[in-house]
Each structure stands twice: as C-alpha cells, then as structure tokens.
Amino acid sequence: MDFVFTEEQQMIRDTAESFLAQVSTSEAVRQAMESESGFDPELWQKICAEMYWQAIHIPEDFGGMGLGYVELVAMMEQMGRYLLCAPFFSTVCLGVNTLLLSASDEQKAEYLGAICEGSLTATLAYCGARGGREAGAVTATYREQDGGFVLSGDCSFVVDGMSADLLLIAAREEGSLGENGLSLFAVAADAEGLQRSKLPVLDQTRKMASLTFNQLKLEKSALLGDQGAAWPVLDRVLDLASIALAAEQMGGSQQLLDSTVEYTKERVQFNRPIASFQSIKHKAADMMLRVEAARSAVYYAACVADEALQGGPLAEELTEAASIAKAYCSDAYFKNAGEAMQMHGGVGFTWEYDVHLYFKRAKASEHMLGNAAYHRERLAHVVLD
Amino acid sequence: MKLSFSPEDEQFREEIAGWLKDNLRGEFEQLKFRGGPGDEHMFPEERKAWEQKLAEGKWTCVGWPKEYGGRGLPIEQQVIFFEEYARSGAPGRVGHIGEGLAGPTIIAFGSEKQKQKYLPGIVAGTELWCQGYSEPGAGSDLANVKTKARFDEAKGKWIINGQKVWTSLAHESDFCFVIARTDPDSKAHKGLGFFLIKMDQPGVTVRPIEQITGTSEFNEVFFDDAECDAEDIVGEPGDGWKVAMGLLGYERGVSTLGQQMAFKNELDQVVALAKENGAAQDPVMRQRIADLYLRLKIMRYNSMRMLSDDAGDGSLQKEALIYKLYWATWHRDLGELAVDVQGEAGQVLEAEPYELTRLQSLYLFVRSDTIYGGTNQVQRNIIAERGLGMPREPKW
Numbered sequence: 001m002d003f004v005f006t007e008e009q010q011m012i013r014d015t016a017e018s019f020l021a022q023v024s025t026s027e028a029v030r031q032a033m034e035s036e037s038g039f040d041p042e043l044w045q046k047i048c049a050e051m052y053w054q055a056i057h058i059p060e061d062f063g064g065m066g067l068g069y070v071e072l073v074a075m076m077e078q079m080g081r082y083l084l085c086a087p088f089f090s091t092v093c094l095g096v097n098t099l100l101l102s103a104s105d106e107q108k109a110e111y112l113g114a115i116c117e118g119s120l121t122a123t124l125a126y127c128g129a130r131g132g133r134e135a136g137a138v139t140a141t142y143r144e145q146d147g148g149f150v151l152s153g154d155c156s157f158v159v160d161g162m163s164a165d166l167l168l169i170a171a172r173e174e175g176s177l178g179e180n181g182l183s184l185f186a187v188a189a190d191a192e193g194l195q196r197s198k199l200p201v202l203d204q205t206r207k208m209a210s211l212t213f214n215q216l217k218l219e220k221s222a223l224l225g226d227q228g229a230a231w232p233v234l235d236r237v238l239d240l241a242s243i244a245l246a247a248e249q250m251g252g253s254q255q256l257l258d259s260t261v262e263y264t265k266e267r268v269q270f271n272r273p274i275a276s277f278q279s280i281k282h283k284a285a286d287m288m289l290r291v292e293a294a295r296s297a298v299y300y301a302a303c304v305a306d307e308a309l310q311g312g313p314l315a316e317e318l319t320e321a322a323s324i325a326k327a328y329c330s331d332a333y334f335k336n337a338g339e340a341m342q343m344h345g346g347v348g349f350t351w352e353y354d355v356h357l358y359f360k361r362a363k364a365s366e367h368m369l370g371n372a373a374y375h376r377e378r379l380a381h382v383v384l385d
Numbered sequence: 386m387k388l389s390f391s392p393e394d395e396q397f398r399e400e401i402a403g404w405l406k407d408n409l410r411g412e413f414e415q416l417k418f419r420g421g422p423g424d425e426h427m428f429p430e431e432r433k434a435w436e437q438k439l440a441e442g443k444w445t446c447v448g449w450p451k452e453y454g455g456r457g458l459p460i461e462q463q464v465i466f467f468e469e470y471a472r473s474g475a476p477g478r479v480g481h482i483g484e485g486l487a488g489p490t491i492i493a494f495g496s497e498k499q500k501q502k503y504l505p506g507i508v509a510g511t512e513l514w515c516q517g518y519s520e521p522g523a524g525s526d527l528a529n530v531k532t533k534a535r536f537d538e539a540k541g542k543w544i545i546n547g548q549k550v551w552t553s554l555a556h557e558s559d560f561c562f563v564i565a566r567t568d569p570d571s572k573a574h575k576g577l578g579f580f581l582i583k584m585d586q587p588g589v590t591v592r593p594i595e596q597i598t599g600t601s602e603f604n605e606v607f608f609d610d611a612e613c614d615a616e617d618i619v620g621e622p623g624d625g626w627k628v629a630m631g632l633l634g635y636e637r638g639v640s641t642l643g644q645q646m647a648f649k650n651e652l653d654q655v656v657a658l659a660k661e662n663g664a665a666q667d668p669v670m671r672q673r674i675a676d677l678y679l680r681l682k683i684m685r686y687n688s689m690r691m692l693s694d695d696a697g698d699g700s701l702q703k704e705a706l707i708y709k710l711y712w713a714t715w716h717r718d719l720g721e722l723a724v725d726v727q728g729e730a731g732q733v734l735e736a737e738p739y740e741l742t743r744l745q746s747l748y749l750f751v752r753s754d755t756i757y758g759g760t761n762q763v764q765r766n767i768i769a770e771r772g773l774g775m776p777r778e779p780k781w
Contacts (some may be wrong), residue, residue, distance in 0.1 A: 002388075002693055003388060003686075003689040003693040004694050257773075261773050265774075265775065265776070272779065275776055281765060281766060281769035281773075281775050282766075285710070285764070285765035285768035286765070288706075288768055293707070293711060296683055297679075297686060300686040303388050313389065314389075320682075324679040328679060328683060373672060377671060377672070377675065379675040379678055380672070380675040383656060383674060384660060384674065
C-alpha cells in the first residue's frame with residue numbers, strides 16, 4: 001500500500017502547476033471567457049503540441065502516453081486551481097473515456113489518433129433539456145433506416161458543444177424506456193441535420209450548447225459499441241468523468257482556500273490582520289478540512305478508475321468511488337466558494353476579484369454529472385435497498 | 386499510488402482473523418462489540434482477562450519493536466491487525482492507554498530501567514495505565530497545569546499534590562502517567578515533569594464522574610502527598626511538556642483504522658435498524674445515511690494517506706491535522722442519526738431507572754468526542770495556525 005504520488009506523478013503535477021500558473025492567469029481566463037469558443041485556440045494547440053496532455057491516458061497503441069487516471073487527476077486538480085479554459089474536460093474526460101470504453105479498434109485508431117495529434121476535439125452529449133444523470137435523462141431518439149440510423153430530438157448541457165469537432169451522442173431507440181435501448185454515436189460537428197445552439201450560462205468559464213437533431217442521418221459506422229446496450233458503458237463513462245470533475249472541484253477548493261488565507265493575512269481591520277480572528281481561522285480550518293477530505297476521496301477514486309480501465313480488484317468499486325468523490329467534492333467546492341466570498345468581504349462581491357469565477361464554476365460543476373444529492377441517493381440505494 | 390496489499394499481508398490477515406475466530410468464544414463471546422467508547426465501564430474483569438488472552442497469542446503491542454516484546458509489524462500489517470480486530474467484534478481494549486500512549490512514550494523517552502520495569506507488564510496485559518493530563522483549570526489550556534511535584538530529599542522521592550480530571554479507566558489502572566509542575570514558579574509549558582505513578586497507594590484517590598449517560602467512564606484523580614520514586618520521572622524535570630507532546634503523534638497512528646472499523650460496526654447497526662423500521666424509505670434519512678457512509682469511507686482513505694505520507698520526523702501532514710476534527714464531527718453526526726432514525730421510539734429507555742439502549746448511549750456519549758483530546762474549536766485553531774500559517778490571537 002502506497003497511497004502517495006510516485007516521483008513521476010509528482011513531476012507531472014508540478015509541471016502542470018508551473019505551466020498553468022504562466023498561461024492560465026486571471027487575465028487569460030477572463031479573455032477566454034469573453035470569447036465565443038470559451039478558450040484560446042493557440043493555447044490549446046500549445047498544450048497539445050508541447051504538453052501532450054490530451055493524450056495522457058490514451059494507450060500507446062493509439063499514439064497516447066499510456067499513463068493512468070492518477071496522472072489525469074493530478075492534472076485536473078491543477079486545471080481546477082487555475083480555472084483553465086480549454087476543451088480538456090470535454091475532449092479527454094468525456095470524449096476519450098467514451099471512446100476507450102465503446103469504440104472499435106478501427107474507430108479508436110481514427111478518433112484517438114486525431115485527438116493525440118491535436119487535430120480533433122470531442123465531447124459527450126447525453127441528456128435532454130431537463131438534464132439529469134440517470135439513464136432516463138437521455139431523450140434524443142434514433143431509428144434504423146436504410147442500413148443506417150436517423151436521429152431526432154435534442155441534447156442539452158453539452159460541454160464545449162459549440163466548439164467540439166466530434167460529438168459523441170447518446171440516443172435511445174424510439175419507444176424505449178430507462179436503461180434499455182440506448183446507443184452511442186459518433187457524429188461530426190458539421191453533419192447535415194445537426195443544429196447547434198449556444199446555451200448562455202452563469203459560469204462563463206465553461207461553455208455549453210444544446211443540440212437539435214433534425215432527422216440526422218448516420219451511417220452504420222457511426223455506431224459506437226453494441227446497439228441498444230450502451231447504458232452500462234455510458235454509466236461508466238459518466239463515473240470516470242465524475243472522478244475527473246471531482247479532481248477539478250478539489251483543485252478549485254484548494255485555490256479558494258489559499259487565496260482566501262492569503263487575503264486575510266493582508267487585510268487589516270481593528271489594527272490586526274483579520275486572519276488572527278478565530279471567527280476567520282475557524283472558517284479557514286473548515287475549508288482545509290474539506291479540501292483534504294476531498295483530496296483523499298479523489299485520489300482513492302483515481303486509483304479505482306485506473307483499475308476500472310486497466311483491470312484490477314478495485315474496478316468493482318467504480319460506482320461507489322465516483323459517487324463518493326462527486327458528492328463530497330461538489331459540496332466542498334461550493335461551500336468553500338461561499339466562505340471565500342464571505343471572508344473576502346466587499347471585494348469578494350466585485351467583478352474584479354476572481355472569487356466569483358470560482359463561485360460560479362463551483363455551482364455549475366456541482367450540478368454537472370449528477371449533484372451531491374443524486375450521488376448520495378445512489379449510495380443509499382447500495383447501502384439500504 | 387498503489388492500494389493493494391501483498392500476498393504476505395493477506396496471509397497475515399488470515400492468521401489474525403483465524404486467531405480471533407478461535408479465541409473470541411466461550412467466556413469471551415459476551416464481549417463482542419462491547420467496551421467501546423460510551424461502553425467502557427462494562428465487563429472490566431472479563432476484558433482484563435481478554436487482554437491476557439491476547440498477550441498469550443502475542444497480539445498485544447503488535448507495532449512495538451521486537452526488543453520490547455512487540456511484533457515489530459510493518460505499517461500494512463498493523464493496519465490489517467486493527468481492521469480485523471474491529472471486524473471480529475473483539476472488545477474495546479482496556480490496555481490501549483498503556484499500549485498506545487504510555488509504552489511508546491517510555492520507549493521513546495524513558496530510561497533503560499523504566500523500560501525494563503514497565504514495558505513487560507503492558508505487553509503481558511497484566512498492568513493497565515491511565516493518563517493524567519487534564520485538570521479542572523487545564524482543559525483546552527492544557528499547559529496551565531497546577532498539580533505540583535516536589536522532590537523530598539529525605540525520602541528520595543517525588544511528592545505529588547493536585548487533581549486530575551477526565552481520567553478514563555483510572556479505577557481499573559495500576560499506573561498513571563502525570564504531568565506536574567516541578568518548578569513551582571514556572572508558567573505554561575515550562576517547568577513541567579512527566580511522572581509514572583503507582584495508583585495503589587494512600588495518596589491517590591479516584592472518584593468517578595457521573596456523566597450525562599448516568600454511567601461513569603471518566604474519573605477525577607486526587608493526589609495528596611502521593612509518592613513517586615526518583616527513577617520514575619521520564620526525562621529531566623522541565624522536560625514534561627516535550628515528553629507529553631511527543632505522544633500526540635501516536636494518538637493519530639494506525640489504530641485510527643481500527644477505530645473506523647468500530648465506527649462501521651455502529652453505522653451498520655443504524656442501517657439495519659433503518660431497514661427494519663422503514664426509515665430506509667424516507668428520502669431525508671436516505672441522504673443522511675448516505676452522507677455518513679461516504680464520509681466514513683473518506684475517513685479511511687484519509688488514514689491511508691496519513692500512513693503513506695509520513696515525513697518521518699514526527700510532524701503532522703495536513704491530512705493528519707484534520708483527523709481529530711473530522712472523526713469527532715462524523716461520530717457526533719452518527720450519534721444524532723442513531724436516535725433520529727428511530728423516531729419517537731428512540732426516546733424510550735431500555736429499562737428503569739435510567740438504563741440506555743446501545744444507540745442512546747452512543748447518541749449521548751459522542752457529545753464528548755468533540756470536547757476531549759482537543760475540542761473542535763482548539764482543533765480548528767491548530768489547523769489554522771499550523772496548517773495554514775494564520776497568526777495566533779494576540780495575548781491579553
């Protein structure tokens with residue numbers, strides 16, 4: 001048992017941190033969030049070419065680095081700290097995971113190869129306009145026609161849905177319910193019959209879109225995995241993505257703690273730094289407790305995700321570990337964001353300070369991929385039913 | 386990161402699990418799941434006998450070095466030992482203060498003579514210890530100790546006068562380790578000594594404290610010209626604070642994983658009850674149960690980090706700094722859930738005049754968890770000051 005980063009993992013983490021400190025400054029984040037795509041394409045190309053992050057856990061056979069989920073999570077933590085605006089979460093945590101678990105070798109070679117090259121971004125679209133994390137949230141439908149498929153309906157809350165080159169879409173067979181009849185399809189962004197609309201959202205650092213399928217015709221080869229049997233795959237993809245998102249939430253919680261402690265040490269009222277007041281210290285201590293517990297949950301879940309992808313006895317804990325991490329980190333991030341704003345006082349309420357960016361990201365992430373209550377209910381089902 | 390145990394470790398797991406299964410039976414069957422916090426007053430004699438049974442199997446002090454009678458187990462196997470111990474339902478250890486606190490302190494700071502005199506009794510499970518730190522005026526402000534130690538040249542002994550409080554197991558113990566002021570003019574953490582005092586002597590009086598549970602696990606201990614041999618001070622006069630603080634690291638060691646297995650046993654009871662009485666169908670209860678379930682899991686992951694992340698210099702990493710606040714708050718929430726899950730039925734006593742059900746006892750006893758061993762407020766100060774470098778309150 002060795003529940004700490006290896007030297008190599010520590011190096012990956014440190015490299016990510018120093019790189020992001022340079023490129024994902026407050027100024028850069030604000031520029032990106034004002035832009036249409038939500039990220040700086042030059043920076044993304046730099047990440048792809050110089051850092052090769054997009055290929056982190058793609059197997060070497062498909063041109064990737066072949067590293068594990070612990071490494072991925074170590075980077076996501078830093079991206080959360082620096083609020084990186086880039087199609088990493090959509091392409092790697094949603095896209096690559098979907099492809100790894102569902103695509104044929106041929107499809108993997110094509111899509112993963114292109115992702116490794118930095119020439120393709122991807123995302124996953126699964127829920128309808130009402131949102132949700134459960135199988136029933138999938139409302140887009142498909143039917144077979146002329147040896148291919150026709151898609152109707154819509155998907156919403158699609159991360160980077162406007163900018164992604166490849167859309168991985170979950171749809172259900174017409175007339176099917178719940179976990180039955182789900183299939184995954186790979187659809188090019190410029191496909192005829194696909195309409196993409198920007199979804200303006202509170203958190204400007206992560207762009208969303210909704211997709212409408214107007215009798216969108218697909219070749220048989222667009223199908224990923226077994227027709228009608230995609231739910232177990234999608235469920236696992238969402239779990240893997242939740243673990244990555246939880247890491248990002250934990251990184252954000254850490255950053256809020258650090259910046260708030262720093263602020264309270266400098267801010268003087270009543271002739272002393274407000275950090276010397278116990279009312280402030282106790283809040284900060286609670287923030288640190290949440291960060292450290294979140295960290296333990298995330299690192300454990302990352303080890304589980306590693307085995308879920310590469311084999312090992314922990315693989316069977318995936319659902320539980322993902323729900324634990326996502327439930328705890330969702331609450332931790334939002335609570336820390338709220339406390340950070342409170343402890344910053346008036347300036348925390350200004351557009352100029354970054355606290356509101358984290359505050360907004362925290363709430364958006366909390367509701368993405370199932371909120372804390374959803375994941376607790378999922379655990380309750382295992383424990384109580 | 387690697388979380389799995391080696392085949393040797395798994396073999397060790399079978400060995401200890403097998404021993405517990407073979408020995409926790411017959412006269413010891415009644416001790417299963419007894420004697421934990423809130424239940425420490427139960428079956429003292431039987432649990433002392435169990436302590437010696439453990440010693441027969443060489444299952445006391447498993448983490449101690451072999452030269453002092455331990456097994457010198459590596460961390461992984463200590464973890465396994467504590468987990469299997471708790472999983473089996475084996476009773477709360479009456480010897481835990483000797484094994485976990487007194488012994489390690491003597492090993493770290495004691496003289497050769499003290500080691501020879503005291504360690505074998507702890508290993509054999511025949512001599513029990515209690516801890517004399519808190520006083521009526523020294524709670525959170527532990528350094529404000531008033532108990533005095535004066536060296537009597539004629540007798541060649543230390544003479545101890547004062548009062549200790551919240552001393553658990555004092556009435557069962559053979560010895561008490563005590564911090565007392567050796568320099569009467571000193572203040573705070575200076576001028577203290579660390580003494581090993583025999584309980585069975587005319588100058589020592591133990592008086593039980595009646596708690597909100599109606600039972601008494603904690604005691605007051607009065608020292609009226611109690612005597613302590615010259616050779617039974619650990620370190621030099623004035624070293625007491627350093628020696629006492631040296632212990633704190635041990636309190637957060639591998640035994641935390643055993644504590645968590647005991648917590649899991651308690652949570653399992655609450656879950657079973659919720660399933661039985663229908664509370665498991667209530668959406669609010671489901672959320673609360675799931676919340677405690679996941680926070681307990683995280684407590685375990687956090688301990689695994691703590692064990693892997695030892696800087697080796699006795700300093701506490703961040704995950705260790707939060708540990709007490711985390712578990713105490715969790716346990717208090719569990720206690721609350723334990724009665725809430727029962728609704729009105731949870732208010733009905735086991736028997737008159739004031740006999741509590743196990744879960745009622747849990748519900749009340751856990752209120753002490755966020756107070757003893759550093760209150761939640763003190764823990765938050767420590768986290769903020771040591772973990773985050775925030776300034777101390779100005780003195781006044």
